[in-house]
Amino acid sequence: MAGTGKAHLSQGETVLRIEDLFVEFPVGRSGLKVSAVAGISIDVREGETLGLVGESGCGKSTLGKAIMQIVTANSGQVLFGDIELTTLKGEELRQTRPRLQMIFQDPISSLNPRRRVGKIVREGLDIWKIGDEASRQAKVLEVLEVVGIDAEAAIGRRPHEFSGGQCQRISIARAVATEPRVIICDEPVSALDVSVQAQILNLLEDMKARYGLTLVFIAHDLAVVKNISDRVAVMYLGKLCEIATPDDLYASPAHPYTAALLSAIPVADPEVNPTLRGGVGGEIPSPLAPPSGCRFRTRCPLATEKCAEEEPQVQEVRPNHFVACHFPLAEGQDLPALEANIA
Amino acid sequence: MSAASIKESSATTPASEAPLLVVNDLKTYFKTDRGLVRAVDGVSFTLERGRTLGVVGESGSGKTVLSRSIMGLLPKRDVERSGSVKFEGVELVGADTSLMVEYWGDQMAMVFQDPMTSLNPVMRVGKQITEGLRQHLDISKDHANQTALALLSSVGIPEPERRLRQYPHEMSGGMRQRVMIAIAIACGPKLLFADEPTTALDVTVQAQILDLLQTQQRDRYMAMILVTHDLGVVAGRTDEIAVMYAGKVVEKAPTKVLFSNLRHPYTEALLSSIPKISDPSHTRLKTIGGRPPNLINPPSGCKFSPRCAYATDKCRTEEPPLSAPDSDGHQFSCWFPVELSAKQTAGVR
Ligand SMILES: Nc1ncnc2c1ncn2[C@@H]1O[C@H](COP(=O)(O)OP(=O)(O)OP(=O)(O)O)[C@@H](O)[C@H]1O
Ligand SMILES: Nc1ncnc2c1ncn2[C@@H]1O[C@H](COP(=O)(O)OP(=O)(O)O)[C@@H](O)[C@H]1O
Ligand code: SF4
Ligand code: SF4
Numbered sequence A: 001m002a003g004t005g006k007a008h009l010s011q012g013e014t015v016l017r018i019e020d021l022f023v024e025f026p027v028g029r030s031g032l033k034v035s036a037v038a039g040i041s042i043d044v045r046e047g048e049t050l051g052l053v054g055e056s057g058c059g060k061s062t063l064g065k066a067i068m069q070i071v072t073a074n075s076g077q078v079l080f081g082d083i084e085l086t087t088l089k090g091e092e093l094r095q096t097r098p099r100l101q102m103i104f105q106d107p108i109s110s111l112n113p114r115r116r117v118g119k120i121v122r123e124g125l126d127i128w129k130i131g132d133e134a135s136r137q138a139k140v141l142e143v144l145e146v147v148g149i150d151a152e153a154a155i156g157r158r159p160h161e162f163s164g165g166q167c168q169r170i171s172i173a174r175a176v177a178t179e180p181r182v183i184i185c186d187e188p189v190s191a192l193d194v195s196v197q198a199q200i201l202n203l204l205e206d207m208k209a210r211y212g213l214t215l216v217f218i219a220h221d222l223a224v225v226k227n228i229s230d231r232v233a234v235m236y237l238g239k240l241c242e243i244a245t246p247d248d249l250y251a252s253p254a255h256p257y258t259a260a261l262l263s264a265i266p267v268a269d270p271e272v273n274p275t276l277r278g279g280v281g282g283e284i285p286s287p288l289a290p291p292s293g294c295r296f297r298t299r300c301p302l303a304t305e306k307c308a309e310e311e312p313q314v315q316e317v318r319p320n321h322f323v324a325c326h327f328p329l330a331e332g333q334d335l336p337a338l339e340a341n342i343a
Numbered sequence B: 001m002s003a004a005s006i007k008e009s010s011a012t013t014p015a016s017e018a019p020l021l022v023v024n025d026l027k028t029y030f031k032t033d034r035g036l037v038r039a040v041d042g043v044s045f046t047l048e049r050g051r052t053l054g055v056v057g058e059s060g061s062g063k064t065v066l067s068r069s070i071m072g073l074l075p076k077r078d079v080e081r082s083g084s085v086k087f088e089g090v091e092l093v094g095a096d097t098s099l100m101v102e103y104w105g106d107q108m109a110m111v112f113q114d115p116m117t118s119l120n121p122v123m124r125v126g127k128q129i130t131e132g133l134r135q136h137l138d139i140s141k142d143h144a145n146q147t148a149l150a151l152l153s154s155v156g157i158p159e160p161e162r163r164l165r166q167y168p169h170e171m172s173g174g175m176r177q178r179v180m181i182a183i184a185i186a187c188g189p190k191l192l193f194a195d196e197p198t199t200a201l202d203v204t205v206q207a208q209i210l211d212l213l214q215t216q217q218r219d220r221y222m223a224m225i226l227v228t229h230d231l232g233v234v235a236g237r238t239d240e241i242a243v244m245y246a247g248k249v250v251e252k253a254p255t256k257v258l259f260s261n262l263r264h265p266y267t268e269a270l271l272s273s274i275p276k277i278s279d280p281s282h283t284r285l286k287t288i289g290g291r292p293p294n295l296i297n298p299p300s301g302c303k304f305s306p307r308c309a310y311a312t313d314k315c316r317t318e319e320p321p322l323s324a325p326d327s328d329g330h331q332f333s334c335w336f337p338v339e340l341s342a343k344q345t346a347g348v349r
C-alpha cells in the first residue's frame, strides 16, 4: 500500500474482490507508461459503502473503470461474487452489467442529450430484456419517483432541460433500474453546489437502504466521503495507503499521507488559522516515473532510507485499521510539520 | 454602509484618502431572448486597502458577474449596468474603456477559476508575464524578464528559468494557478479578485494556493475579493463575508461575527448543508429544498421564501431590506432573522 499486500482482505464472502490489480497506459509511442493502478488489492463487502479518496490523478477513476471492465487491466483479478470479470468476454461480460453499474461525475454530459429521460432510464431494461413492456414502464416510473423526479412530466423531456442535481437524480434512477448489486459512484457530487450535494448524498443513503445496494464511492472531498462511507480507503499514486472505518481513520490516521490530507481540509471556523495547519507540501510526482520504495516518500516528513529501498507492506495496526507504511503514526501522534518542498 | 456616508466620504476627501473601493447599488442585467436576467441586483459595500472580503453563495447567485461588473469586464452588448463603483474616489461606472485599460492589471487584477482557459495555450508562460509588465510599466525587455523570474520564485515555482520557457499544458493545475497569480500581481495591483481560485484543485494544492494568495496580499498590502461557494475556504482567510442570493447581498458581517452570530436563514441553511468532518459518518445532512430562483422571474417578496423554513405570508409579499449595520458591522435582509437557539444547531465544520 503506498505499498502492497492483502492483510486487509476479508476471509469471508465479499461482493467484489480485487487482487493485485495493475493498470498502465502507454504514452504515445514514447515507450513510457503511466502507472495508474499499481498492484491494488481491496474488497467490498455486502451492503457496505466503500469510500475511495486521494488527490487528482491517483487512479481512483481508473480503478473504478477497471472494475467495470471499461479499461483493461494489465494483470490482476476482479471477482464479482464468484465470477472473475477480467477474463470474461462479449456476451458473458454483458450479462453482468445490469448487476454492476456506474454513476459519473458530470451529470449532464453523462446522459445522452438526444434521448428522452424515459428512454434513458429504460435503456438497461431494454438492452438486457428485463421484464415485459408493462413492467419496464412501471419500473421507470417507480425509480424516477423514488429519486424525487416528477416522472410523468420528465419522461418526455431531454437532459438539458434539467439542472445538474436533477440530472444526477436521473443518473441514479437509471443505475438502480436494473436492480444492481453494486454501483460504482465516481465523484457523483463533485460538480454540484453544496445544497444539492447534501440532497444527493441523502438520496444515495435512501437508495442503499431501499434496494439493498453495495456502493463504491469515489470522491476527493474527505468530509463527503466520511459522511457516506462504512470504510474508507486512501490512495496515493496508484497505491493504497490506508483503509479503516471513517470514524477511526479521521480521528487517528496512521499513514502520514492521510494525516497530511486531513490537515489540508479547509474548516468553516474563523478561529482556526489555516496557514498553521500543515497540509502536504509539493505536488504529486509524475506517474511516468513513480518514486522507488514508498511512492509517498518524496513528500513524507517521516521518510528514511528504508522508505526509498523497500515498499511497505500492508499491516493491521489496530483492529480493522490497515496501513502500508514503515513508520505508521501511533494513536494521537501528530505529523511533524512539512517543509514546503515544491516538486 | 449607508448611502449618506458614501457620498460624504467621496465628495469631501481627496482621492488617496477615499476608501479603496466603494460599490453602491450596483446592478448588472443581461438582456436575453427569454427576458432580463437580473444577475446583480443592487449590491453595496466598501472595501478598505489591504482588507479581504469573501463573497459566498450557490452557483448562479451572481458572484462572478459582481466581480466582472466591478472590473468593467462585461460583454459589450445587451448589458445594463447601473449604480456606482468608485475606485479611490474615481467613478468607474460609465467610464471609457481607455480609462479602464489603465486600471486593469495596474490597479486591479483577477485570478480565475480555471487557469487552463485563462492562460494563452500557445504562448510561453514567460512571455505571458512579461507582456503585461511591458505594457503597464513601460520597462525594458531585460528588466521585464528579471521581474518575471522574481515573480515566479515569489509564487513558489521552483526552477523559474525553466518554467518561463514552458507552455501552460506542460504544468500541473496547481502550477498554472501559481502562474496566474504571478501574472495578476505582476504590476502591483491594489485590488485582487480571486474568483473560485481553487475550485478546480485538490485540497492539498488548494491549501497551498490560498496560503500563497494570503502572503502575497499581506506583503503587498493588496485588498482582495475572494469569491467561493465553500464557506470553509473563506472562514479563516477573510476579514468580512458577504453572502449572495439571487443577485443580492443577503447577509454581510465581519467573518468572526458571521460565524458566531449568523442571522439570515439562507446562511444558516448553507452552512448546515455542508458535511462536517467532525460529525460521525452517516450523519443525516440538512438540506435546502428546491433550487436557486429564476433570475428572470424571481419570486415576489423575499427571494429565498420558496425555500425558507421560516417563511410567512409577509415574506412572500414584501421584500426585506438589507438592515443598516449594527454595532458589530452586521447587516442582513430578513423579516424573521435566526435567533441564538437555532443558530447553535447550525454549528461549524
Ligand atoms: N486513457 C488514459 N490514457 C493515458 N493516461 C491515463 C488515461 N486515463 C487515466 N490516465 C492517467 O492515469 C492516472 C490516474 O488517472 P485517474 O483518472 O484514474 O485519476 P483520479 O484519481 O480519478 O483523478 P481525479 O481526482 O482527477 O478524477 C493519471 O495519471 C491519468 O493522467
Ligand atoms: N453574459 C451573460 N448573459 C446572460 N446571463 C448571464 C451572463 N453571464 C451570467 N449570466 C447569468 O447571471 C447569473 C449569475 O451568474 P454568475 O455571476 O456567473 O454566478 P456565480 O458566479 O455566482 O455562479 C446566472 O443566472 C447566469 O446564468
Ligand atoms: S514513513 Fe516511509 S513508508 Fe511511511 S509513508 Fe513516509 S515514506 Fe512512506
Ligand atoms: S424574510 Fe422570511 S422568507 Fe426571507 S429569509 Fe427571512 S424568514 Fe425566510
Ligand SMILES: [Mg+2]
Pocket: A060, A061, A062, A186
Ligand atoms: Mg477521476
Ligand SMILES: [Mg+2]
Pocket: B063, B064, B065, B195, B196
Ligand atoms: Mg462563478
